Amino acid sequence: MHISEGVLSPGVLIAGAGLTAAGVAVGLRKLETKEIPSVGILSAAFFVASLIHVPIGPASIHLILNGMLGIILGWKAFPAVLVGLALQALLFQFGGITTLGVNTLNMAFPAVVCYYLFGWGIRIGNRRLVFILSAFAGGSCAVFLGSVMVGLSLYLSGEAFLPAAKVVVAAHLPVMVIEGGLTAVCALFLRRVKPELLEGAYVPKQSS
Amino acid sequence: MIVEEFADGDSLIHRLDPRVKIIVAALFSTIVAVSDRFRVLLPALIIGLILIMLSAVPVKKLFMRLVPVNGFIIFLWLFLPFTFDGEPLFAVGPLVATNEGVYHATRITLKSNAIVVVLIALVASTPVFALGHALHELRIPNKIVHLFFFTYRYIHVMHREYLRLVNAMKIRNFRPATNIHTYRTFAYLVGMLLVKSHERAKRVYNAMLCRGFRGRLYSLSRFSLKSIDVISFILMLAVILGLAVLE
Known part of the structure; x- marks a missing residue:
């Protein structure tokens, strides 16, 4: 889902950077100083989890997990994704300085959208079916929305990118299903083992 | 697996002040990303390669890093030559590649590699903790x-x-x-x-x-601008300005 340096037009880059700056500002306002270690270690876990390759037929895909990230962190997903992508640019040279804004937006915005759309279903304590469906929807919609935004960033940079943009979205359709299923199973697991992680999504002030 | 491969060298570039390197890399990336002419992009790539040589990054490792970066670019090469309107260049079956499409794809390839090479030379050559400070x-x-x-x-x-x-x-x-x-x-x-x-x-x-954490992290090392930092900063600014003028 990373867009390389030098592909997008200046307008798209500037818009992406501006919107990401706004998102990060909101995220930082919600992020208390004492939460920084928790959010940092959690983003490290997501960073590592996104290196996991899952087989699908003869090929394999790496996990994105921005749905799960959104469900757990809400608006704090913005700073978390920003830092994660900056480290990926540093350590692996995926993406870079000028695309940091657009790439962060494409991953973190769907995370926040899914937090608002499906967070309530995770919150309802005893409705198992609603819980599973919300988690699945959160995981798959985050990936779908993300791929649409990647496609849109390409398309807005030039009409000639349209076929490539369509292929990006199409290629993410199977990923969407897998991510949704994975997110649902993972959320069920967390509900049994560590429910406070999921509650962190709607109780921003955790007492420590 | 997750290591800072380029950070532990000792070269002119490794010894530069991290602040200088960050600013130069950011300005350079921005100028190259918004420019659209070969007479800017080619010198930009050459400047990147010169910086790589100065930073003494092993060539083999550099190529290992450029491969995944160019994956996305190769993906775009599959489409761009055929989706741009313009002078036909060659045809594969019903698909017609145009001059403009090939030019555009070449531009993107040059841009992308120039920026990544400079990013490796300047920013990846800095330890992450120094970058943070x-x-x-x-x-x-x-x-x-x-x-x-x-x-x-x-x-x-x-x-x-x-x-x-x-x-x-x-x-x-x-x-x-x-x-x-x-x-x-x-x-x-x-x-x-x-x-x-x-x-x-x-x-x-x-x-x-x-241990008394109150929301502050302290750095043990102080940054100080030495004359070599100032000179290289001015030199790089001049080069970047030159690129901007060319554009």
Whole structure:
């Protein structure tokens, strides 16, 4: 889902950077100083989890997990994704300085959208079916929305990118299903083992 | 697996002030990203290669890094030559490649590689902790810098936890395939990583409180601009300005 340096037009880059700056500002306002270690270690876990390759037929895909990230962190997903992508640019040279804004937006915005759309279903304590469906929807919609935004960033940079943009979205359709299923199973697991992680999504002030 | 491959060299570029390197890399990337002419992009790539030589990065490792970066570019090459309107160049079946399309794809390739090469030469050659403190000095909000430090520090810890879990799975003869069992196992793996990270976060935070943490991180090393930093900064600014004028 990373867009390389030098592909997008200046307008798209500037818009992406501006919107990401706004998102990060909101995220930082919600992020208390004492939460920084928790959010940092959690983003490290997501960073590592996104290196996991899952087989699908003869090929394999790496996990994105921005749905799960959104469900757990809400608006704090913005700073978390920003830092994660900056480290990926540093350590692996995926993406870079000028695309940091657009790439962060494409991953973190769907995370926040899914937090608002499906967070309530995770919150309802005893409705198992609603819980599973919300988690699945959160995981798959985050990936779908993300791929649409990647496609849109390409398309807005030039009409000639349209076929490539369509292929990006199409290629993410199977990923969407897998991510949704994975997110649902993972959320069920967390509900049994560590429910406070999921509650962190709607109780921003955790007492420590 | 997750290592700063280029950070532990000793060269002119490694010794430069991280603040200078960050600013130069950011300006250079921006100018190259918005420029559209070959007479800017070619010199930009050459400047990048000169910086790489100055930073004494092993060529083999450099190429290893450029391969995945160019994956996306190759993907675009499959489309761009055929989707641009313009003078036909050659045809593959019903598809007609145009001059303009090939030019555009070439431009993107040049741009992308020039920026990445400079990023490797200047920024990846700096230890992450020095970068973090430099970002702090450059007035990046404290919370982001702290988050950056914590995430970087714990990536390695979480990666070790991940390898431990994967080993446990292998010992139990887990073989990934395309089936429900595999996906469920991976979901539990992710869940377990999150649980472990959460528990560790609690312990780390308490340990920090015991040692008097009050929301500030202190750097032991002070940055000081030496004359070589100032000279190279002015030199690079001049080069970047030159590129901007060419555009």
